[in-house]
Amino acid sequence: xxxxxxxxxxxxxxxxxWGIAIVIFFPILWTILTSFKTEADAIASPPRFLxxxxxxxxYAEVQSRSNYFSHFLNSVIIALGxxxxxxxVAIPAAWSMAFQPARRTRxxxxxxxxxxxxxxxxxxxxxxxxxxxxxLLDSRVGVLVVLMLINLxxxxxxxxxxxxxxxxxxxxxARMDGARLWDEIRHVLAPMxxxxxxxxxxxxxxxxxxxxxxxxxxxTANAAPLTTFIAGYSSPEGLFYAKLxxxxxxxxxxxxxxxxxxxxxxxxxxxxxxxx
Amino acid sequence: MGSITLQxxxxxxxxxxxxxxxxxxxxxxxxxxxxxxxxCGKSTLLRLIAGLEDVTSGRVLIDxxxxxxxPPARRGLAMVFQSYALYPHMTVRKNISFPLRMxxxxxxxxxxxxxxxxxxxxxxxxxxxxxxQLSGGQRQRVAIGRAIVREPSxxxxxEPLSNLDAALRVNMRVEISELHNKLKTTMVYVxxxxxxxxxxxxxxxxxxxxxxxxxxxxxxxxxxxxxxxxAGFIGSPNMNFIEGEAAARMGAHAIGVRPEHWNLSxxxxxxxxxxxxxxxxxxxxxxxxxxxxxxxVIARAAGEIPVDHGDRxxxxxxDGRIYRFGADGLxx
Numbered sequence: 001x002x003x004x005x006x007x008x009x010x011x012x013x014x015x016x017x018w019g020i021a022i023v024i025f026f027p028i029l030w031t032i033l034t035s036f037k038t039e040a041d042a043i044a045s046p047p048r049f050l051x052x053x054x055x056x057x058x059y060a061e062v063q064s065r066s067n068y069f070s071h072f073l074n075s076v077i078i079a080l081g082x083x084x085x086x087x088x089v090a091i092p093a094a095w096s097m098a099f100q101p102a103r104r105t106r107x108x109x110x111x112x113x114x115x116x117x118x119x120x121x122x123x124x125x126x127x128x129x130x131x132x133x134x135x136l137l138d139s140r141v142g143v144l145v146v147l148m149l150i151n152l153x154x155x156x157x158x159x160x161x162x163x164x165x166x167x168x169x170x171x172x173x174a175r176m177d178g179a180r181l182w183d184e185i186r187h188v189l190a191p192m193x194x195x196x197x198x199x200x201x202x203x204x205x206x207x208x209x210x211x212x213x214x215x216x217x218x219x220t221a222n223a224a225p226l227t228t229f230i231a232g233y234s235s236p237e238g239l240f241y242a243k244l245x246x247x248x249x250x251x252x253x254x255x256x257x258x259x260x261x262x263x264x265x266x267x268x269x270x271x272x273x274x275x276x
Numbered sequence: 277m278g279s280i281t282l283q284x285x286x287x288x289x290x291x292x293x294x295x296x297x298x299x300x301x302x303x304x305x306x307x308x309x310x311x312x313x314x315x316c317g318k319s320t321l322l323r324l325i326a327g328l329e330d331v332t333s334g335r336v337l338i339d340x341x342x343x344x345x346x347p348p349a350r351r352g353l354a355m356v357f358q359s360y361a362l363y364p365h366m367t368v369r370k371n372i373s374f375p376l377r378m379x380x381x382x383x384x385x386x387x388x389x390x391x392x393x394x395x396x397x398x399x400x401x402x403x404x405x406x407x408x409q410l411s412g413g414q415r416q417r418v419a420i421g422r423a424i425v426r427e428p429s430x431x432x433x434x435e436p437l438s439n440l441d442a443a444l445r446v447n448m449r450v451e452i453s454e455l456h457n458k459l460k461t462t463m464v465y466v467x468x469x470x471x472x473x474x475x476x477x478x479x480x481x482x483x484x485x486x487x488x489x490x491x492x493x494x495x496x497x498x499x500x501x502x503x504x505x506x507a508g509f510i511g512s513p514n515m516n517f518i519e520g521e522a523a524a525r526m527g528a529h530a531i532g533v534r535p536e537h538w539n540l541s542x543x544x545x546x547x548x549x550x551x552x553x554x555x556x557x558x559x560x561x562x563x564x565x566x567x568x569x570x571x572x573v574i575a576r577a578a579g580e581i582p583v584d585h586g587d588r589x590x591x592x593x594x595d596g597r598i599y600r601f602g603a604d605g606l607x608x
Contacts, residue, residue, distance in 0.1 A: 172328050173361035177375035177422065178349040187374070191365045 028252070034245035035059070042241035058246035065243075066229060068250055075225035075251075077140055078215070079208040082148040083201050086155045089148070091197070094159035095185060099168055109160065112153040120150070120213050131218060140223045143215055147208045154207070155200055162196030163189070199265045202258075209255045226251035277339045278352075278429035278462035279304045280325060285334035287320055287486075294320050295486040297334065302430075302464060302479075304339075307456050310466045311473040311509070312483035318466045319434055321483070325464065326432050327351050339429060349378075354423035355432040358439060360415045362407040362422075368394075369403040372421045379426075393421040396455070413444045420455070430462035437472065449475060470510055474498070482506050504605040507532050513562065515599070516573035522547070528600035528608050535562070535576040537597035542583070545590025549573070554584050565589060 033049070034042050041052040062068065097105050127146065128137075136142030166189065174188045190197065212227040219228050230251050233244040259266065280302040287295040294317050302308050310318040323329045325336060327348035335344050343351050354375070362371050369390055376386045394400045397417040407415055416436060423431055433452070437445045453476050456463050467473055473480050474494045482489040482497065482505070490502040494510075501507035507515050515532045523531045539545065540563075549567035563575045563583060575591055583589060600608040 167359060167361065169357045169359050169361040170363065172348075173355070173357055173422075174363075174374070175328065175348045176326060176353070176355045177426075178378035179374075180349070180378075183378055188363055192363075194365075 031245045032249050034241055035249040037242050037245075039240055039242045042245070058242040059250070062233075062243055062246045062250065066232060068229065068247075071224055071226050071229040072250075072254070074140060074219075074223055075209055075227075075254075078143050078147060078223075078225050079205045081140070081144040082151065082208045083204045085144065086148045086152055086204060087197065087201060090152060090155040090159050090200075091185065091190070093156050094163050095189060097156070098160050098163035098166075099171060109157065112156060116150075116153050124217060128217065137218060138220050138223050143218055143223055143225070146214050146218065147211055150211075150214065151204050151207055155204055158200040158203070159193070159196060162193050162200070165196075166192055195265070202262050202265055206255055206259060277304050279339055280430060280462065280464070281335075281337040281340075282321075282325070283335040283337070285321070285324055285336060286332045287317075287324060287329065288332045293486065295324070298486075298488055300481065300488065300491070302462060305460050305462055307453075307463045307465065307476060307478045308481060309473040309477035309479070310464065310481045310483055311468065311470055312489075313509070314468055316483040317486035318468075318483045320486075322355075322432050322434055322464060322466045326353055326355050328355075352429045353432055354426050354428035354430075355434065356416075356419045356423050356436045358435040360407070360419040360439075362415055362418055364407050367404050367406055368399060368410070368418050368421075371407065371418055372399075372403075372425055375422060375426045389425045390421075393425045396424070396458070397421050412440050413448060416440065416448055417451075420452070424455075424459065428461070430464060433463065433465040435466055435468070437467070438469075452476065471512055474510065480510075482509060500607070501599065502607055504530065504532070504601045504607075507599055507601070507607070511535075513574045513576070516571075517601075518547075518567075518571050518573070520569070522569075523600075526598065526600060529603040530601045531593075532599035532601065533573070533593045533597065535574045537594045538573075538575040538577075538591045539594055540575060540577055540581070540583075541590045541592065542588070543590065545592040547573075547591045549589055549591065551583055551585055551587045551589055554587075556580060563589070565591065567591075 035058055036054050036056070037048075037052050038055055038057060041048055044052075097109060131137045131142055134142075136145075170192070171184055171188060174184045179187065209225075210227070212231075215225050215227045216231055219225065230244070230247045233240060233247045280300075282298050282300040285295060285298045285300075286293070298321060310321060312318050320329065324331050327336075327343070327346060327350075331344055335342055337343065338351055338353070363374065366374065372390045372393055373386045376389060381389075390403070391400070394403055397420060399414070399417055399421060402410060402414060402418075407418065410418065416439075419436070436452070437448050440448060449472060452463075452465075456476075465472075465476060477494055479491060480494055480497055481491050484505055490497060490506045497506060497510045501510060504517065508517070511534055513535050515534050517530050517532050519530045523529060547567050549565040552564040552566055552572075554564075555562040558580060559578075561577045561579070561581050561583070563577065565573050565575055567573060573591070575589075602608045
């Protein structure tokens with residue numbers, strides 16, 4: 001039986017939830033509003049909420065000063081590329097851990113996760129030197145590989161939890177039916193895991209898109225994605241809030257839209273396995 | 277062809293010896309049932325034959341060929357799983373044709389075989405549906421269809437009926453028996469239900485704790501069980517065991533009498549007792565009797581008999597229907 005909740009309590013909780021949501025969302029809203037202001041309005045005190053002269057001037061300046069689309073393209077290539085390569089590596093890994101667990105499988109999984117607890121800056125110097133020696137600095141391939149590697153534990157873990165939900169008998173049936181390992185993965189496991197693989201891919205695209213530490217340190221121009229593009233506007237010549245906001249809005253818009261349309265998938269992906 | 281031979285097959289999981297060493301000969305075309313209580317290793321034995329588990333030691337031969345190291349696909353066997361294990365994202369047609377596609381068979385031959393199998397199993401109207409849209413019985417038929425299209429040298433069934441309701445189970449039992457009569461292919465069938473074993477098998481293998489207790493035809497096991505375990509496991513309701521003085525008088529540690537082998541009387545007989553519960557089924561009457569001396573036994577009488585709770589009754593074993601067991605449990 002459902003618990004009885006009084007109307008007052010419901011109203012208070014709703015107001016509270018909205019309050020928290022607005023506080024969390026406000027910086028993003030403010031950024032978007034600021035992007036439509038002139039530089040003068042952007043730093044006006046007291047700040048102006050909606051009663052300012054709406055203008056696209058900052059967007060035009062940002063586009064003319066730095067080529068948004070080349071950065072956008074880099075972001076797309078890096079996010080999609082690192083996700084695709086990550087899945088290629090993670091699907092077989094998660095498969096073996098979910099269906100052929102060995103004595104140390106749990107430990108391997110924990111170890112993989114533990115690498116996410118290490119501060120990235122701790123390995124910046126060695127990675128930077130490696131990149132330098134291999135000529136990978138400011139290359140898309142280099143960033144793609146690094147982002148793939150840093151997100152790999154998350155991909156493997158998510159896929160692992162998904163795969164665990166697939167009855168092993170179905171894979172055994174495929175084996176009895178003459179499927180070789182690759183057939184088993186391609187014709188049976190992957191299609192059954194499509195929802196899981198999709199939400200994993202989606203989350204990874206978002207993570208890779210937003211990743212700033214490595215992209216900022218390893219790219220300058222040629223391979224620079226949108227994160228580097230935004231950072232270019234917090235420049236030594238002083239902060240230009242309107243232009244910075246315009247750049248930020250342009251950088252987050254694609255992923256925000258993607259996230260909006262795939263909310264259901266994302267939520268399902270993140271809570272999968274939590275409740276049965 | 278489809279003869280299967282197990283030679284000293286042993287299976288160890290970690291520190292647990294599940295199958296201590298099994299020797300078994302299954303002839304071509306036989307319907308063999310592995311039966312035993314849960315955890316007796318019957319499913320493991322089937323999976324060892326299938327190749328889904330590796331044997332720890334010993335050999336598995338199919339048609340005289342050593343397949344101990346061969347992967348499942350190379351053994352020429354088809355398996356029907358307890359959960360059906362259908363591919364949920366494929367239509368019935370794709371499910372059934374999956375093994376043929378894996379074998380690289382040409383499309384025309386695939387279609388011919390699928391249509392043939394669907395015809396045998398009454399699945400033709402459902403070929404374009406997905407497993408989720410089928411009833412339990414239909415799913416079971418799809419699983420069987422997927423097995424028969426391959427024309428395997430033997431079928432392996434792992435408790436295929438245990439997810440079905442009682443009425444459907446009886447129907448499917450008959451269907452599988454009919455299928456065996458039609459195809460005459462070797463079938464190895466695992467169940468914990470001794471009624472399935474008795475009704476379907478040419479040969480029953482009774483297992484306990486990974487050991488083969490007895491191998492024989494259903495009526496062999498019914499008539500001459502090798503030990504108390506087999507005697508108690510085969511037959512429904514279970515055989516009654518009486519120990520103590522009454523058994524000693526007949527020169528045994530324990531005697532066994534099947535419920536259907538008592539002569540009932542309301543005046544005199546070998547064992548006196550009082551009726552506890554009387555189950556009147558019409559065709560049969562089952563009497564739960566507490567014998568004087570404390571032993572609880574079940575007696576089965578044909579038809580309707582006018583006996584009820586609390587009545588005094590005398591039971592006498594029928595001639596030649598008393599089983600004697602030694603202290604070691606073996607038939608004496």
